[in-house]
Amino acid sequence: ETGVTQTPRHLVMGMTNKKSLKCEQHLGHNAMYWYKQSAKKPLELMFVYNFKEQTENNSVPSRFSPECPNSSHLFLHLHTLQPEDSALYLCASSQGTGVYEQYFGPGTRLTVT
Amino acid sequence: AQKITQTQPGMFVQEKEAVTLDCTYDTSDQSYGLFWYKQPSSGEMIFLIYQGSYDEQNATEGRYSLNFQKARKSANLVISASQLGDSAMYFCAMRPDDMRFGAGTRLTVKP
Numbered sequence: 001e002t003g004v005t006q007t008p009r010h011l012v013m014g015m016t017n018k019k020s021l022k023c024e025q026h027l028g029h030n031a032m033y034w035y036k037q038s039a040k041k042p043l044e045l046m047f048v049y050n051f052k053e054q055t056e057n058n059s060v061p062s063r064f065s066p067e068c069p070n071s072s073h074l075f076l077h078l079h080t081l082q083p084e085d086s087a088l089y090l091c092a093s094s095q096g097t098g099v100y101e102q103y104f105g106p107g108t109r110l111t112v113t
Numbered sequence: 114a115q116k117i118t119q120t121q122p123g124m125f126v127q128e129k130e131a132v133t134l135d136c137t138y139d140t141s142d143q144s145y146g147l148f149w150y151k152q153p154s155s156g157e158m159i160f161l162i163y164q165g166s167y168d169e170q171n172a173t174e175g176r177y178s179l180n181f182q183k184a185r186k187s188a189n190l191v192i193s194a195s196q197l198g199d200s201a202m203y204f205c206a207m208r209p210d211d212m213r214f215g216a217g218t219r220l221t222v223k224p
Contacts, residue, residue, distance in 0.1 A: 033212075048211070056211065058211075099144065099208055104160075106157040107156040
């Protein structure tokens with residue numbers, strides 16, 4: 001595997017379900033990110049991890065819970081979501097949190113019913 | 114606060130012609146980076162090109178070049194010799210802090 005991978009690619013869940021999104025980077029980067037991309041809205045940064053430590057939480061509702069066990073893996077745990085949470089969730093990584101380009105995974109398209 | 118503006122919601126270009134996608138930004142930082150990403154319909158964001166605020170020369174990467182005008186705070190992407198596979202959404206972004214993205218421009222290449 002190369003680059004940034006995300007699983008699953010598609011997910012449909014009910015509002016009472018609990019699911020997790022997984023991201024893995026094979027680039028030796030130290031920073032990882034979760035973004036939300038809704039239709040007709042700019043990308044929204046959700047969480048930032050640098051060297052496994054969370055450095056940013058952009059007022060994300062508690063029904064989204066991130067986990068970063070090491071610099072290569074990032075999870076987004078989902079529970080009691082709302083239909084408006086339906087979106088493309090993108091994971092990215094970069095060498096650091098300075099002026100570095102980010103490399104993105106293919107995304108998980110989430111539909112909440 | 115940083116702000117990125119892409120004023121072209123959609124653009125059309127004929128295959129093999131060049132096209133310029135506009136991007137303006139606003140920041141009080143002296144050191145920053147400007148980035149362009151391509152997002153095909155599959156959803157993945159693909160990094161295209163980077164320009165540092167202190168770089169004196171415009172960045173180039175294959176058919177992509179960045180027309181950087183610091184005084185005007187613009188960082189336009191030029192795609193030369195457009196190909197059908199260039200049809201996608203294109204996003205301008207900047208950091209040093211959080212990577213801020215513009216609203217995007219949808220480019221359609223006509224055969």
